[in-house]
Amino acid sequence: MIRHRVHTAAGPRPLGPVAHFTDPEQDVLLLHHVLELSAAEVAEPSRPGRIAFRRGAANPNGSTNVLRSDVLGALGVLKVATADQLQRLLCPGAASNKAIRQALGDLALHGLVASDGNTKDRHKTWRLEGMAGLEAAGHVLGLPRSDMGGTARGAGRSGAQHAMAVNETVLAFVLGGSAPGAAGGVGTVRSWSTETEFPLPGGRRKVRPDGVWQAPEIGVPVLMVEVDRSTMAPADVAAKFPRYRELFRTKVRDNDPALADQESADRTVHWWRRTWPGHTRPGYPPVALVVTDAGPVALANRQQAVANLARDAWGGSWWTIRTHNADGDGWREYDDAVPVISTTLELLAEHGPLGPVWWRYGRQGRHSLLDALEGPDTREAYDERQEAREEKADQEHQEWMRTLACADCGSVPLNQSTEEYGSKGRQIWTRRPGGRCWDCHEKEQQRRQEERQAKAQARRLEAARAANAQLRPCWTCWGSIGGKADSELELTGKAGPDRLECPQCVSDQEVQELGPLVLPAPTKREQVAALLSAPDDPWWDVRVLHAKLHPVKDRAA
Numbered sequence: 001m002i003r004h005r006v007h008t009a010a011g012p013r014p015l016g017p018v019a020h021f022t023d024p025e026q027d028v029l030l031l032h033h034v035l036e037l038s039a040a041e042v043a044e045p046s047r048p049g050r051i052a053f054r055r056g057a058a059n060p061n062g063s064t065n066v067l068r069s070d071v072l073g074a075l076g077v078l079k080v081a082t083a084d085q086l087q088r089l090l091c092p093g094a095a096s097n098k099a100i101r102q103a104l105g106d107l108a109l110h111g112l113v114a115s116d117g118n119t120k121d122r123h124k125t126w127r128l129e130g131m132a133g134l135e136a137a138g139h140v141l142g143l144p145r146s147d148m149g150g151t152a153r154g155a156g157r158s159g160a161q162h163a164m165a166v167n168e169t170v171l172a173f174v175l176g177g178s179a180p181g182a183a184g185g186v187g188t189v190r191s192w193s194t195e196t197e198f199p200l201p202g203g204r205r206k207v208r209p210d211g212v213w214q215a216p217e218i219g220v221p222v223l224m225v226e227v228d229r230s231t232m233a234p235a236d237v238a239a240k241f242p243r244y245r246e247l248f249r250t251k252v253r254d255n256d257p258a259l260a261d262q263e264s265a266d267r268t269v270h271w272w273r274r275t276w277p278g279h280t281r282p283g284y285p286p287v288a289l290v291v292t293d294a295g296p297v298a299l300a301n302r303q304q305a306v307a308n309l310a311r312d313a314w315g316g317s318w319w320t321i322r323t324h325n326a327d328g329d330g331w332r333e334y335d336d337a338v339p340v341i342s343t344t345l346e347l348l349a350e351h352g353p354l355g356p357v358w359w360r361y362g363r364q365g366r367h368s369l370l371d372a373l374e375g376p377d378t379r380e381a382y383d384e385r386q387e388a389r390e391e392k393a394d395q396e397h398q399e400w401m402r403t404l405a406c407a408d409c410g411s412v413p414l415n416q417s418t419e420e421y422g423s424k425g426r427q428i429w430t431r432r433p434g435g436r437c438w439d440c441h442e443k444e445q446q447r448r449q450e451e452r453q454a455k456a457q458a459r460r461l462e463a464a465r466a467a468n469a470q471l472r473p474c475w476t477c478w479g480s481i482g483g484k485a486d487s488e489l490e491l492t493g494k495a496g497p498d499r500l501e502c503p504q505c506v507s508d509q510e511v512q513e514l515g516p517l518v519l520p521a522p523t524k525r526e527q528v529a530a531l532l533s534a535p536d537d538p539w540w541d542v543r544v545l546h547a548k549l550h551p552v553k554d555r556a557a
């Protein structure tokens with residue numbers, strides 16, 4: 001039980017230099033070293049339900065092994081903390097911080113922790129003491145001495161205000177929101193490291209986040225945390241972000257054998273991808289800015305000011321596709337951008353990191369951590385909008401085209417290029433509602449032309465009928481000289497002045513082979529009467545003419 005606990009606490013190989021010891025031997029050594037347990041206590045199997053608790057000479061304050069170990073680990077991460085903070089972090093259900101103070105007292109007796117000051121509101125600040133303290137904490141955390149940083153000696157003398165704000169940030173992440181119904185926390189104090197330094201290219205400058213948070217279990221391989229107590233000018237806070245970008249731009253050689261035959265320039269990978277694998281979102285690892293120690297309005301203005309000043313580092317680049325006619329819409333590429341999320345410590349403590357407290361720079365509103373880490377204005381979102389736009393335009397086009405359906409055959413044109421054709425053949429204009437398709441247009445032109453021709457013909461016929469009616473009637477049948485209306489032989493033109501019979505009678509004579517018609521010659525009396533006044537016989541002139549052409553002596557009859 002104890003062994004298992006120490007294993008979990010210390011990692012699989014807590015004691016590298018003494019690897020020749022067996023696991024149980026290593027455990028015993030560790031417990032001696034770190035927790036100052038007696039040999040008997042280590043050997044004794046713990047009874048069910050019993051929390052290891054033994055008041056003995058080694059730990060006169062009566063603290064438990066587990067708690068001392070946890071306190072060392074927490075101080076190893078936080079560097080400086082109050083008993084109150086340790087209590088909230090390590091035993092949040094406890095009514096008071098008495099147990100923590102007992103553990104700190106015992107650890108102090110062994111020279112592993114020390115206090116050298118008070119916070120502004122008079123809480124003792126505790127830190128690890130000396131090499132022994134760092135090593136003990138390192139064993140608990142499973143970290144080598146080189147990763148343990150310093151002891152923050154003296155930090156408590158000035159109240160350690162910045163460290164306290166960082167601690168409260170860590171506490172909010174671990175514990176979740178304090179408001180009723182607020183989201184819970186994520187991870188433990190061990191998800192954090194503080195005072196980690198990352199050297200920038202060139203080696204002289206460094207990036208030093210206040211906290212490095214790792215929560216791969218929720219898909220956040222790493223989050224850099226900056227805690228700002230409103231003591232720096234916004235420009236100085238903003239200046240941190242280009243430095244992060246510079247840091248994240250650094251690439252290292254990639255030894256992936258799959259890349260072996262590529263140019264060596266292509267065989268590189270961002271170092272942070274190796275350090276914190278599992279990064280899936282566009283852009284570099286994100287940075288969270290937590291501001292505090294000012295009123296809500298001042299803090300809001302501060303976050304805005306920092307966002308404006310650091311835009312170049314987080315904004316990405318704007319892209320559009322001109323042929324999409326998207327009215328200026330586009331998306332952002334974050335290849336070389338540091339995603340920044342921002343909140344106040346007060347909001348964070350109230351609602352927790354999973355509550356809607358984060359403002360993602362470049363986006364509206366406040367979001368939960370995972371929402372905020374999703375980049376705004378992504379290509380995917382743009383593609384969706386563009387698709388919706390195209391669908392809408394297509395629908396509108398189709399509706400418009402339906403209004404242009406051919407008046408005759410009802411065919412709907414496929415596209416706007418369909419045109420109505422004018423009466424002068426090629427003269428064209430955009431097809432309008434009520435127009436016709438080209439085929440129907442041609443048929444219609446044809447129909448109209450035939451109609452015009454038929455009308456003209458009818459007019460001509462009427463004129464001929466009227467003119468023929470004015471002439472003398474048919475000699476034989478006394479009908480119209482033009483013939484019976486609508487009969488097969490009816491004259492469609494005016495009858496000539498020498499016509500004597502209607503076409504039907506002409507045809508009948510031909511059939512009966514009667515020979516040419518010769519009118520009766522004028523009698524003597526008629527000739528005398530004609531000298532006095534014009535005769536009203538319509539055939540008079542023809543009879544006179546026939547009498548000359550066919551003298552009576554020639555006539556058969």
Ligand SMILES: [Zn+2]
Nearest residue numbers: 406409437440
């Ligand atoms: Zn048509």
Ligand SMILES: [Zn+2]
Nearest residue numbers: 474477502505
């Ligand atoms: Zn006739």
